[in-house]
Amino acid sequence: MSTTAMKASSSASTSTPVAHNALPPPSASTAARSSRIAPHSHIKGLGLTSEVLAAPDGAGFIGQTNAREACGVVVDLIKSRRFSGRALLLVGAPGTGKTALALAVSHELGVKVPFCPMVGSEVYSTEVKKTEVLAEAFRRAIGLRIKETKEVYEGEVTELTPSESENPLSGYGKTVSHVIVGLKTVKGTKQLRLDPTIYEAIIKEKIVVGDVIYVEANTGAVKRVGRSDAYASSYDLESETYVPLPKGDVHKRKELVQDVTLGDLDAANARPQGGQDIMSVMGSLMKSGRTEVTDKLRREVNKVVKGYVDQGVAEVVPGVVFIDEVHMLDIECFTYLNALLESPMAPTVILATNRGNALVRGTTDIVSPHGIPVDLLDRCLIVKTDGYSQEQVGKVVQVRANVEGLKLGPGVLERLAQEGERGSLRYALQLLTPASILAGLAGRNHIDVEDIGEMNELFLDAKTSAGNIGGEGGFDGGRMW
CATH class of the missing domain: 2.40.50.360 (RuvBL1 DNA/RNA binding domain)
Incomplete structure (x- = not known):
């Protein structure tokens, strides 16, 4: 433990200083149930004006004005039913807000619109086929509002x-x-x-x-x-x-x-348990193990849904499928995606990647931009996300501190903004919670600059860690192993 933290601990209490791995003393607030704060819980929408122009700071977003305005145009296309057969591709460096943009598009489409996020590597399951995983995600993103x-x-x-x-x-x-x-x-x-x-x-x-x-x-x-x-x-x-x-x-x-998804209907009909009430449906969904749904069953479900829609009893609510790290899909999945995009009942598809020119997975000689075949890339509207300036990093850190209920002392915001510009935005955000724990151990209710300095001694950012790797691939942290 550094001398700074030792002095803070001794000044806060006359007892023995608390070590780093010690638990803080119980307080009255521990009885209250604490909720988990998601990484994008501060995102409420794209933050656009009525003229579809991005405000500098709006709906939890900081910066990314070009990307947000482009996504606003896509939202208008989706609402006017003119985005069928196409996909939105978000490209940019890690930590530039691609997932946040996809979530914001979902918020802009409506409160009850299904949002189904997944990662490209999820398709490689030992239980079901790759194409089945993609089909399930698409069906879960299509809602059915039954009136x-x-x-x-x-x-x-x-x-x-x-x-x-x-x-x-x-x-x-x-x-x-x-x-x-x-x-x-x-x-x-x-x-x-x-x-x-x-x-x-x-x-x-x-x-x-x-x-x-x-x-x-x-x-x-x-x-x-x-x-x-x-x-x-x-x-x-x-x-x-x-x-x-x-x-x-x-x-x-x-x-x-009542709001359900086509994925719920597929799963309930694939594994019926004999009951017709909602608890029987929920029981079938909670059953362990995964069962592949046949195309014949999906066609029958679509036929019933179409009958409900024609009678005016139900309304189809297309949602959003977000596939992050889409370059992890292989050539079979990409060709299947082409077919899914042309389906008459297809949700809005948003893809995201941080790759440049890369080998298309599943091939040996096809190198394509972003690791996506050209025929699928031609269907996409591509939006680029930009990096953050030091001022924007500071604003994002302040927003996250407010969401997590953390108080920042004088100079802390500027120091974290510098760390974010030197390392990455994610690294600056990751320092917040450990620094607040250290401040609590020292008896303070706010984070000081010295807490951030001590976190830098304990943790490394990605660039510093990469610089410690020697040319031979071994670790060079001051001495060779």
């Missing part, structure tokens, strides 16, 4: 009285012949006489008097919405969900919207 208008009885349960009768099959015991359920809304009340099978569903949902429920008139399915807010107590924390008293009549027509 169904149903007759329902909805309201707060005011009465729940089962009526029993003698069991006709046995002289012992009694059975429920029917159940009386009273429902109340803002407009009025209604008493229902329901089938005993519906009473079993009520027991299964653990419904009691005071709960807000709705019962489908056609199927008899029962759904518990929550507890009526008339029963809400004065506790600060509640384990129960309170909902307001429903408006309108008890008997009404209600539009229910």
